[in-house]
Amino acid sequence: MKKFIKNVGTLPNLNLVYSGCEAIRVDKIKFLGIVLDENLNWREHINMLIKKITPVAKSFFRIGKYLYGNMKRSVYLAHVHSH
Numbered sequence: 001m002k003k004f005i006k007n008v009g010t011l012p013n014l015n016l017v018y019s020g021c022e023a024i025r026v027d028k029i030k031f032l033g034i035v036l037d038e039n040l041n042w043r044e045h046i047n048m049l050i051k052k053i054t055p056v057a058k059s060f061f062r063i064g065k066y067l068y069g070n071m072k073r074s075v076y077l078a079h080v081h082s083h
Contacts, residue, residue, distance in 0.1 A: 056080055 016023040028037040028044050035045040056079045064072060 053080055 013025070025038070028035055030036075035048050037044050060072075060075060060080070063075075067075065
C-alpha cells in the first residue's frame with residue numbers, strides 16, 4: 001500500500017523561463033474556472049463558489065414555493081449549475 005505525504009513544506013524559489021519570458025510566482029490563480037493555489041488546495045476555490053452561490057440559493061429558497069418542477073429546474077440550471 002502506498003503512503004502519500006500530506007505536507008511537503010514550502011517549494012523552493014525557482015526561476016522558470018519560457019521563450020525568454022520569466023514566469024512570476026503567485027499565491028493563487030484562476031485557470032479554466034478553477035482557483036488553484038500554490039499548494040494545489042481546494043480551499044480558495046470552494047470559498048469562491050460559496051460567495052457566488054449563497055445569494056442565489058437564498059433567493060431560490062424564497063421563490064421556490066411559487067415555482068413548479070420545470071421552472072425550478074430552469075432557474076437552478078441558469079443560476080447555480082452554471083457555476
